[in-house]
Structures are given as structure tokens and as C-alpha cells.
Amino acid sequence: MKQQSLQNTTCVSLPNFWPLLCPLIVLLALLHVNSVLSNGRTLVLLDNINIKDTHSIFFRSLSDRGFDLTFKTADDPGLSLIKYGQFLFEHLIIFSPSVEDFGGNINVETITSFIDGGGNVLVAASSDIGDPLRELGSECGIEFDEEKTAVIDHHHYDVSDPGEHTLIVADPENLLKAPTIVGQPSEKPILLRESGDMVADPDNPLVLDILTGSSTSYSYFPDRPITQYPHAVGKNTLLIAGLQARNNARVIFSGSLEFFSDAFFTSSVQKAVPGSKFDQTGNQELAIALSRWVFKEEGVLRVGAVSHHPVGETTPPSAYTITDLVEYSIVIEKLSEGKWIPFSGDDIQLEFVRIDPFVRTYLKRNGGKYSVQFKLPDVYGVFQFKVDYNRLGYTHLYSSTQVSVRPLQHTQYERFIPSAFPYYASVFSMMAGLFLFSFVFLHMKEKEKSE
Amino acid sequence: MSNSVLSVISRFLEEYLSSTPTKLKMCDAYLLYILLTGVMQFLYCLLVGTFPFNSFLSGFISCVGSFILAVCLRIQINPQNKSEFLGISPERAFADFLFAHTVLHLVVINFIG
Numbered sequence: 001m002k003q004q005s006l007q008n009t010t011c012v013s014l015p016n017f018w019p020l021l022c023p024l025i026v027l028l029a030l031l032h033v034n035s036v037l038s039n040g041r042t043l044v045l046l047d048n049i050n051i052k053d054t055h056s057i058f059f060r061s062l063s064d065r066g067f068d069l070t071f072k073t074a075d076d077p078g079l080s081l082i083k084y085g086q087f088l089f090e091h092l093i094i095f096s097p098s099v100e101d102f103g104g105n106i107n108v109e110t111i112t113s114f115i116d117g118g119g120n121v122l123v124a125a126s127s128d129i130g131d132p133l134r135e136l137g138s139e140c141g142i143e144f145d146e147e148k149t150a151v152i153d154h155h156h157y158d159v160s161d162p163g164e165h166t167l168i169v170a171d172p173e174n175l176l177k178a179p180t181i182v183g184q185p186s187e188k189p190i191l192l193r194e195s196g197d198m199v200a201d202p203d204n205p206l207v208l209d210i211l212t213g214s215s216t217s218y219s220y221f222p223d224r225p226i227t228q229y230p231h232a233v234g235k236n237t238l239l240i241a242g243l244q245a246r247n248n249a250r251v252i253f254s255g256s257l258e259f260f261s262d263a264f265f266t267s268s269v270q271k272a273v274p275g276s277k278f279d280q281t282g283n284q285e286l287a288i289a290l291s292r293w294v295f296k297e298e299g300v301l302r303v304g305a306v307s308h309h310p311v312g313e314t315t316p317p318s319a320y321t322i323t324d325l326v327e328y329s330i331v332i333e334k335l336s337e338g339k340w341i342p343f344s345g346d347d348i349q350l351e352f353v354r355i356d357p358f359v360r361t362y363l364k365r366n367g368g369k370y371s372v373q374f375k376l377p378d379v380y381g382v383f384q385f386k387v388d389y390n391r392l393g394y395t396h397l398y399s400s401t402q403v404s405v406r407p408l409q410h411t412q413y414e415r416f417i418p419s420a421f422p423y424y425a426s427v428f429s430m431m432a433g434l435f436l437f438s439f440v441f442l443h444m445k446e447k448e449k450s451e
Numbered sequence: 452m453s454n455s456v457l458s459v460i461s462r463f464l465e466e467y468l469s470s471t472p473t474k475l476k477m478c479d480a481y482l483l484y485i486l487l488t489g490v491m492q493f494l495y496c497l498l499v500g501t502f503p504f505n506s507f508l509s510g511f512i513s514c515v516g517s518f519i520l521a522v523c524l525r526i527q528i529n530p531q532n533k534s535e536f537l538g539i540s541p542e543r544a545f546a547d548f549l550f551a552h553t554v555l556h557l558v559v560i561n562f563i564g
Contacts, residue, residue, distance in 0.1 A: 420503040420564075422495050423510030426488050427559055430513045433488075434552055437481040437521075441545070444474055 040090035040295065042067045043081065045074045045106075047096040051257075055095065058260045061288055066338075067091070067295065079104030081114050091295050092119060097126040097133060097196065097257055108135045115140075120250045122294050124257040125196040127166075140243045141204035142253050144196055145219045145231040151195040151239065151255065153217035158191060159272045164222040167193045169271050170239055172282060174212045180299035180393030181210060181242065183289025188282030189271070191264045195255030198238040199231065206243050208392070210252070210290070213237035242294070248395040252294045260287050293393065297335065301343055301389070303399045304331030304369075308385060311373055319404045321412070322380050329371035330363065330387055330399060342368050351386040354379070363387070380407040478525040482518060489514030509562035516555045524548040 042062070046052060052059065052071050063069055070089070072079055074096035081088060082105070092114060115121060125133055127150040134144045150166045161167040170190040175182045190211065197219035200207040217237050218230040232238070240259075243251045258264055265284040270277040292298040309316045311325040320326065328350060334343035348370055352359035358377040363370035382404050389397035416424070471479075492514060496507050527536050527544035536544070 417503045417506065417564075419499060420506035422492060423503070423506040423563065426492050426510045427513045427556075427563055429488060430485070430517050430559075431556055433481065433484055434517065437477070438545075438549065440477055441474065444477065 040067055041088065042069050042091040042093060042295075043079075043089040044069055044071045044093040045079070045096050045099075045102070046071060047074060047098060049073065051095050054262060055260050057262045057265050057284065058287055058291075062291060062295075065297070073103075074099040075101060075103040077103045079106045081106060081110055081119075082117075087114065087117055087119060090119060092121045094121065094123045094133070095257055095260070097124060098128040098130050099132060100130045102132060108132050108139065111136055112139050115245060115249045115251060116247065118247055118249050120294050120296060122252050122254075122291065124254045124260060125198075126255075126257045127194040127196045129196040137198065137253055140251050140253070141201040141207045142198045142238070142241050142243075143201065143231075144198055146221075148221055149197065149219050149231065150222050151192075151197040151213055151217055151219050151232075151237055152222055153214060155216040155273055156214050157272055159270045161272065166195070166222055167191065168195065168213070168217065168239070169269055169275070170211055171214065174214060174235075174239075175286075176208060176210045176392075178208075178393040181208070181290065181293045183285055183292075186282050186285060188278055188280060188285070189269055190283055190286055191259070191267065191269050191281045192239055192256035193258045193264075195239055195259075197232050197255055198241050198253060199236055200238055200241055204243075206245065208242040208244070209238055210242045211238070211240035211286075213239055240290070242290075244395070246396070248300075250294045250296065252290055254290075259283055296395075297338075299393045300335040300395050301397050302333050302335075302340065302395075303387070303397060304333055306330045306385075306399055306401055308401065308403065316403070319406045320376055322376055322378050322405055322407055324376045324405075325373060326376055327371060327373045328363075328385055329366065329369045331369045332389075332397065345389070345391075347391075348387065348389050351388070352377070352383055353386050354381045354383045357386075358383070376405055380405050472530070475525060475529060478521060478528075482521050482525070485514055485518045485521060489518065503564060505562055505564050509559045509564075512562075513555065513559040516559075517552070520548055520551050520555065 044052075044059070049071070059069060074094070079102065081092070092111065111121065123133060123136065125137075125144065127148055129144050129147060137144050150164075151168060152165050153168050154165050156169050156171070157165040158167045158169050168191070170192060172186060172189065175185070179185070197213070200209060212235050213232075215234040217234065219232045219237055220226055220230045238253075239255045241253045243253075245251070254260070260283075264281060265287070267281060268277060268279050269281045289298075306329075307316075308326060308328040310320070311327050330350075332343045332345070332348065333340040344365065346362075346365075348363045350359075350361055350363050350372055351357040352374070358379060359374055361372050361374055363372050382402065385399075385401040385403065387397065387399045489511060492507070492510050496511075501507055524544055526532060527539055527547075528541040
């Protein structure tokens with residue numbers, strides 16, 4: 001009886017968990033798969049929770065595209081980007097320009113290491129910009145003007161401007177000429193207000209001037225007379241700036257938070273100094289195009305299979321020989337609507353490098369891949385096939401394949417050198433002459449005798 | 452001036468044609484042939500350059516070596532020099548000539564590449 005009861009208890013404890021555990025495990029797996037398949041976990045930091053409503057169109061377009069948005073106020077004490085060495089989010093949106101101190105684990109260093117780890121950041125500023133955002137901007141090569149300054153343009157302001165001329169109408173001509181970043185060109189002007197202006201570091205080659213002010217714009221305190229030279233003048237004023245880091249992480253700084261607001265997306269715009277009226281601003285298209293670029297939905301390239309072989313064969317040898325004919329092919333794909341499709345570019349170059357490039361040629365589109373045939377140089381050594389593609393708006397593509405090129409074997413040289421034929425001829429003629437002479441010499445006496 | 456040079460040359464030719472044995476004349480013809488070949492090779496090298504230098508050297512040396520050996524043969528078989536080569540009969544001279552040529556041609560073929 002005792003043994004039976006013991007058996008009963010041991011049998012009962014283990015299997016009872018499985019009916020509960022199995023669906024739980026499956027659910028967790030599904031959730032994990034879901035987050036991997038979606039466009040990315042995004043942390044949105046706001047000044048106050050109202051921004052979520054005033055910018056609802058923008059946020060809805062993001063969540064419609066599959067972004068997993070987490071809304072928090074900027075000084076929430078539980079904020080954290082990284083946990084146990086892994087990033088909790090792929091993207092970061094900072095719509096809190098006036099924050100003085102981020103809450104939780106977030107500060108400028110963690111955001112910078114987030115960018116170094118490949119995370120993308122979208123930052124909106126305004127004329128009330130706090131120190132953390134100013135520091136973040138200087139880390140990325142963008143210099144913000146002082147607090148309470150705004151971009152002023154006395155020639156391109158909207159009719160509904162209250163008088164300070166900070167409600168700026170930006171022409172689409174001032175946009176960067178890069179369709180991957182700013183989308184298709186359109187006629188609709190762009191509305192911004194109280195833009196905390198930016199100036200790009202001239203030495204930084206990675207900063208992109210996405211939307212510049214017109215040549216009549218400048219940045220100063222709107223309510224004070226001007227006593228010193230403004231921080232940014234004319235086309236140097238940046239209304240929207242971007243950066244693609246060397247690890248392909250993307251950052252966009254927008255000078256105006258209201259650029260993304262519902263009010264600006266839907267309002268009509270008319271320039272006060274004389275202008276035609278547009279029923280809708282171009283803000284929504286530009287904001288969506290920018291968000292597609294910065295969150296890596298657009299302008300992302302990757303390298304597929306790389307192959308090289310001598311012309312006429314299909315597998316590469318262990319070492320090429322000098323002056324061989326070689327065919328190189330590479331597959332380059334572009335991300336489009338979440339799928340990888342073949343990229344179509346006409347200016348991809350291949351370099352054949354041994355410290356310095358010996359051959360540099362364009363790659364031609366050939367079916368699904370890019371390929372080219374060329375002759376190896378008459379130099380032996382260890383070379384690399386390098387494809388280094390760095391274009392505005394696209395991720396940096398770099399592929400390097402190392403091969404060795406050996407000199408001719410001693411049996412691969414030509415047997416008889418054509419330019420030495422006279423010497424061969426003279427040697428054999430010497431031998432023939434010797435033979436004839438000795439023949440005649442030996443039989444000479446007989447001739448005399450016979451005469 | 453030219454008159455005297457011409458007369459010297461014509462007298463030399465006359466003497467040569469009348470008083471040298473036929474054998475020596477054959478040898479001289481052979482020597483002339485070798486000389487012309489060597490000169491042509493040298494001119495070719497000056498024009499085109501010394502690219503396969505080993506080929507040029509071996510071709511030229513075969514000419515020069517053959518010339519030297521033929522001159523030696525001519526000296527040794529000339530009946531007027533019999534007093535200087537007492538132990539060497541013309542047959543012996545010719546045999547030496549052929550042996551030396553064998554060595555020369557072996558070296559030349561090896562070096563011509």
C-alpha cells in the first residue's frame with residue numbers, strides 16, 4: 001500500500017507540467033519568430049504622451065509597415081536600450097527635443113554605442129533643444145544652434161505665420177538629389193516650424209544635407225535684434241540632416257518636430273511672399289520616404305554569391321597563371337518591400353588589386369548577376385578581386401576575394417623565340433658549311449689528280 | 452693616289468690567283484662565307500637589339516669559332532709553313548680541325564636555347 005502511494009506521487013509530478021509547457025513553448029517560439037520577421041522593434045521617446053496623438057498619422061504608417069513601436073516618455077526611469085549585452089530595439093525615435101536628461105539607462109553614450117552596434121535613430125529637434133540632443137548631434141557631425149534660436153526666412157514663410165517668420169515653407173528644390181532617401185521628387189513644398197537649425201561639420205564626409213534652407217534663411221533668436229553673425233546662413237542652414245555611418249547605421253536629424261505632426265501633414269500651404277496655394281504639403285511623403293530610408297527599408301544592398309573561374313572552365317584553380325583569361329561574377333541584391341530582388345546598377349566597378357589596382361573595369365549585368373571577363377596582368381603575386389560600391393543613399397557594399405597568380409612554369413614559355421631565328425639559321429648554316437667544306441677538301445686531291 | 456692603290460690591289464689579286472694552291476683557295480672561300488655570315492648576324496643584332504642575348508652570343512661565337520678553326524687549318528696545311536709544323540701532317544691538322552669543331556658545335560647548340 002505504501003509503495004503504491006509513493007509510486008502514485010512520483011508518477012503524478014513530472015507529466016503534469018507538459019500539457020501546460022508545450023503550448024507555452026510554442027507560443028514563445030511564435031512570438032520570437034514574429035519579432036524577427038517584422039520590420040524591427042522601435043523605441044519611441046516622447047516629451048509627453050500627447051505627441052503620440054498629435055503625430056498619429058506618422059506612427060500609424062510606421063506600425064502599418066510592421067514596426068513594433070514602444071512609446072515611452074523620455075525621462076521614464078525604466079528605459080533601457082541594451083540588456084545582457086543584446087540590444088532590445090533595432091530602431092530609436094527621439095521626439096523629445098527639450099529633454100534635459102534621459103531616464104533609465106539611456107544617455108548620449110548608450111545612444112552612440114547603439115548606433116555603433118548598427119541601430120538606426122530618427123531625431124526631431126526644435127528651437128527648444130536640450131543638451132543631450134545637442135551632444136548627440138555633435139557626435140554625428142551636426143552642430144545645433146543655441147537654445148531658443150530658430151530658422152528664420154523672411155522670403156519663404158507661410159501666410160499663417162504669426163509674425164516671426166519661423167513657419168518656413170521649404171521648396172523641394174532644396175532637397176538632396178537622392179531618390180532612395182527623399183523619395184520621388186514632387187512639387188509640393190514642405191512646412192516646418194521653429195526649426196532648431198543645424199550646421200554640418202564640413203570635414204565629415206558621411207553627413208548628408210537632406211533639406212537645406214533657401215539662400216535667404218538664417219538662424220537667430222526670433223525676438224531679438226541681430227547683434228552678431230548668425231550661426232547658420234543661407235544654404236548652410238540644414239533643416240533636415242542625415243548620416244550613414246561606416247557600419248551602415250543611419251541617423252536622421254530633423255530640425256522641427258512639427259514637421260512630422262498630423263497638422264502639418266494635412267494642412268494647406270501658401271507662401272506669403274507671393275505664392276501659389278497648395279492644398280497639401282509634401283510633408284507626409286517626405287516623412288515616409290525618410291522613415292523608409294532611416295529604418296533600412298530602402299537603399300539596402302547585399303552581396304550574394306561571388307564566383308570566379310578561368311574562361312572556359314567552371315571551377316577556380318588553386319592558383320591562376322599570369323595573362324590568364326578570367327571571368328568574375330557577383331550577385332548583388334536590393335531590399336524592396338521586404339524581399340531581396342536583383343539590383344540594377346550600371347556603374348559597379350571591379351578592381352583587381354595587389355596593393356595597387358592592376359585592373360579596373362565595369363561590371364556588366366548578365367542575367368541575375370554582374371560579371372566581366374578580363375585578362376590577368378603580366379605580374380604574379382597575391383591579388384584580390386574587390387568590389388567597393390559606395391553610392392549616395394545606399395549601404396556601403398564591399399566584397400573582397402583573394403586569389404594567387406603564379407608565374408609561367410618553365411615548360412609554358414614558347415620553345416623557339418621568333419626574333420632569334422636568324423641566329424638559329426646562322427648556326428645551322430655554319431654546320432652545313434663545315435660539312436660541305438670538309439667534303440670538298442677531302443675529295444679535292446682526286447679532282448686535281450683527275451685533271 | 453687612287454691609281455697606286457688600284458694597281459696594288461690588282462697585282463695582289465693576280466699573284467693570289469696564280470700562286471696559291473687550290474686547297475688554300477677553297478679554304479679562303481670558306482673563310483669569306485663565315486665572315487659574311489658573322490657580319491650579317493652582328494648587323495641584325497645591332498638593328499633589333501640583344502633580346503635573346505644567349506642566342507645572339509651562341510650564333511656569333513659559332514661564326515667566330517669556325518673562322519678561327521678554319522684559319523688554323525689553313526695555316527697548318529700551307530706547304531710554305533711546313534718548317535714550323537714538323538710533326539703535324541695535313542691529315543692530322545684536318546683531324547684536329549674536325550674534333551675542335553665537334554666541341555664548338557656541341558657548346559653552341561647547348562647555349563643557343
